[in-house]
Amino acid sequence: MGDNSTQGAAQPPITLYTSAICGYCVAAKNFLQSRGLAWDEVRIDLDPDARERMVARTRRTSVPQIFIGEVHVGGYDDLVALHRAGKLEPLLSGGAA
Template sequence: MYTTAICPYCVAAKNFLKSKGQAWTEVRIDLDPAEREKMIGKARRTSVPQIFVGDTHVGGYDDMIALHRAGKLEPLLAGASA
């Protein structure tokens, strides 16, 4: 998950994933401009958070919640931890 320190959606995404018992790797793009460029290259977006489950780009917080509501996030998370 690509994040910055002052991003409320990043905090919400981490809290949601924590409530699901998930672990993640956080990449702070505000601390490393090279990581920001890498994120833009992978996600084709400049906003944070940008959430990946394995190699699958989920999108931002709203995208993740929409996937959850559609019943598609949990199978994706289960596949990533398998």
């Protein structure tokens, strides 16, 4: 635990703000799952406080809203665009997008 080096840094947590009836939420989860990635899901349809926090963090009301660590990726299309641009892997490694 005493190692503060950035070498071999753990992957930043992935957070998905989602709701039950959301095709793009399912697509985002399938995309992440296909890459063997885990995420924390926050259901804004079940938790009004979580919805308020999401809007405060993103200034958006649509779902999914995806974060890698503290970096706001955006929605599903943004996630795929980041991947296609070759910027997703560095972000997952703890670097900048």
